[in-house]
Amino acid sequence: MDDPSRRPLAAPDFVTPLSAAIPAAVQLSGVSWAPPRGPRILSDLSFAVPQGQIVAICGANGAGKTSLLRLIYRHHAPQQGTVRLLGRDLWQMVAAEAARQMAAVLQEQPTDFALTARQIVALGRLPHRRGWAAGWAGPDPGDAPLIAAALERMDVTPLADRAFGSLSGGERQRVAVARALAQEPRVIVLDEPTNHLDIRHQLELLALLRGLGLTVIATLHDLTLAARFADRILVLSEGRILADGPPDRALSESVLARAFRVGARIDRSGSAPRFSFHL
Numbered sequence: 365m366d367d368p369s370r371r372p373l374a375a376p377d378f379v380t381p382l383s384a385a386i387p388a389a390v391q392l393s394g395v396s397w398a399p400p401r402g403p404r405i406l407s408d409l410s411f412a413v414p415q416g417q418i419v420a421i422c423g424a425n426g427a428g429k430t431s432l433l434r435l436i437y438r439h440h441a442p443q444q445g446t447v448r449l450l451g452r453d454l455w456q457m458v459a460a461e462a463a464r465q466m467a468a469v470l471q472e473q474p475t476d477f478a479l480t481a482r483q484i485v486a487l488g489r490l491p492h493r494r495g496w497a498a499g500w501a502g503p504d505p506g507d508a509p510l511i512a513a514a515l516e517r518m519d520v521t522p523l524a525d526r527a528f529g530s531l532s533g534g535e536r537q538r539v540a541v542a543r544a545l546a547q548e549p550r551v552i553v554l555d556e557p558t559n560h561l562d563i564r565h566q567l568e569l570l571a572l573l574r575g576l577g578l579t580v581i582a583t584l585h586d587l588t589l590a591a592r593f594a595d596r597i598l599v600l601s602e603g604r605i606l607a608d609g610p611p612d613r614a615l616s617e618s619v620l621a622r623a624f625r626v627g628a629r630i631d632r633s634g635s636a637p638r639f640s641f642h643l
């Protein structure tokens with residue numbers, strides 16, 4: 365039954381109408397998900413992300429942000445509904461095909477700590493290689509310029525020959541983004557990409573992501589960064605969409621109060637909103 369308290373506070377009516385000729389980068393229709401034998405975590409999510417849009421997913425701990433990303437990058441299959449990538453059902457695509465279109469930068473980073481940063485970035489080329497599932501024979505020499513460019517773009521060229529496991533958390537994060545860039549995706553999803561980064565690298569990463577011309581979907585805890593960086597913000601609460609809209613609408617005091625169960629004040633007198641919270 366329709367529960368008015370569950371309706372999104374900000375309707376996504378600002379979204380550019382999707383043309384039938386240009387499929388959404390990512391489209392969820394009636395998607396629900398629960399872990400095996402567990403309670404439902406995500407309920408009846410429907411939204412479409414037009415190509416080139418920058419979307420931040422915000423919400424309290426446990427709201428379902430990472431679970432939603434896992435559905436988008438084909439880690440979890442929905443129990444109900446469909447997830448489409450560039451117009452095609454994600455689960456009708458083979459994994460390599462999906463990986464040629466979409467890269468993910470996750471909180472759990474590559475565990476092969478013995479590989480060098482350059483080798484980690486080279487893994488981004490794997491979906492583009494023939495017979496990738498059969499095993500990886502090593503980087504293709506033809507990919508070297510692309511890998512070098514990705515390292516350079518993330519400011520990690522001096523670290524290229526260091527073991528990944530010897531890098532700091534922020535350096536590893538930048539290498540993980542370089543790997544995603546080397547993948548040459550059309551859609552990039554990132555789980556808390558600014559974790560571990562200092563302020564300069566946070567701002568640089570978000571500016572870089574904006575400048576790629578790709579569709580970007582990222583979870584972000586920092587609401588100020590989300591408001592500055594995203595075209596659109598989805599606020600999740602208990603596995604449902606509480607608000608969906610441009611930052612100044614989706615991040616309203618009433619939405620934040622409901623999503624985070626705190627009192628919220630927003631000062632919009634400056635160039636960027638300033639958020640303050642109280643219990």
Ligand SMILES: Nc1ncnc2c1ncn2[C@@H]1O[C@H](COP(=O)(O)OP(=O)(O)OP(=O)(O)O)[C@@H](O)[C@H]1O
Pocket residue numbers: 399400402405423424425426427428429430431432
């Ligand atoms: N595989 C799983 N098995 C059981 N419970 C799970 C599983 N995956 C997620 N959950 C639960 O689903 C809920 C949402 O988790 P999720 O990681 O998506 O939240 P989140 O919004 O990303 O939280 P955070 O801000 O803390 O990272 C949590 O209560 C989590 O414990």
